[in-house]
Amino acid sequence: MHxxxxxxxxxxxxxxxxxxxxxxATVLKNAGWPFSPEETQTLITLSDAGExxxxxxLALLMIRDPTTVKRQLDRLVEQQFVERKASTDDARIVxxxxxxxxxxxxxxxxxxxxxLRKTALTGIKKSELEATLHVLRTMQKNLMEHR
Numbered sequence: 001m002h003x004x005x006x007x008x009x010x011x012x013x014x015x016x017x018x019x020x021x022x023x024x025a026t027v028l029k030n031a032g033w034p035f036s037p038e039e040t041q042t043l044i045t046l047s048d049a050g051e052x053x054x055x056x057x058l059a060l061l062m063i064r065d066p067t068t069v070k071r072q073l074d075r076l077v078e079q080q081f082v083e084r085k086a087s088t089d090d091a092r093i094v095x096x097x098x099x100x101x102x103x104x105x106x107x108x109x110x111x112x113x114x115x116l117r118k119t120a121l122t123g124i125k126k127s128e129l130e131a132t133l134h135v136l137r138t139m140q141k142n143l144m145e146h147r
Contacts (some may be wrong), residue, residue, distance in 0.1 A: 009139065020120060027112050034079060039072045040113075043081060043098065043106050052085065052097030063144075081105065 005011040024037035033040070045061055046053065055073075059066040073096060076082040081102030087093035098106070121129060 009135075013136070016120075020116070023116050023120075024113060027116055028109065031109055031112055033109050035075070035081075036072075039076060040106075040109070042069065042072050042076065043102060044110075046082060046096065046098045047103060047106055052095035054087065054093050054095055058096055063140075076102070 021037050024040065028035065028037065028040060035043070042058070042062065045058065049061070053061070055066055055069065059069045062069060073082060073084070077084060080099055082096055083099050084094050084096055087095050124132075
């Protein structure tokens with residue numbers, strides 16, 4: 001049996017993800033931003049949540065290993081962009097939230113990342129983007145259930 005990588009969504013997704021990540025790295029570096037694209041995504045995820053998240057919830061949302069997320073958080077805490085606090089419901093659970101500094105600094109870099117997003121979407125119709133996002137979310141759901 002011959003496997004045709006060009007007809008595999010996974011290969012195409014991987015290539016686009018690589019180009020987005022390397023584009024983000026360049027944009028962030030040129031802006032003097034101190035964090036990697038992955039650390040920046042952690043900040044964006046926390047910002048989007050609008051409230052502190054437990055380590056497990058954050059790792060689940062990002063579909064990342066909790067150990068990897070913990071390492072990223074160590075740097076973000078060190079730079080005072082996020083803070084760790086014990087949960088008010090259960091002191092054994094550590095909640096992770098953006099600091100005021102983290103939120104303010106993140107808002108400065110988001111327009112630069114939005115420009116990269118717009119570049120990636122050049123020539124793509126809104127209906128095509130919506131269909132693509134629907135397919136990708138369905139694939140994600142299918143694969144999460146398959147784990």
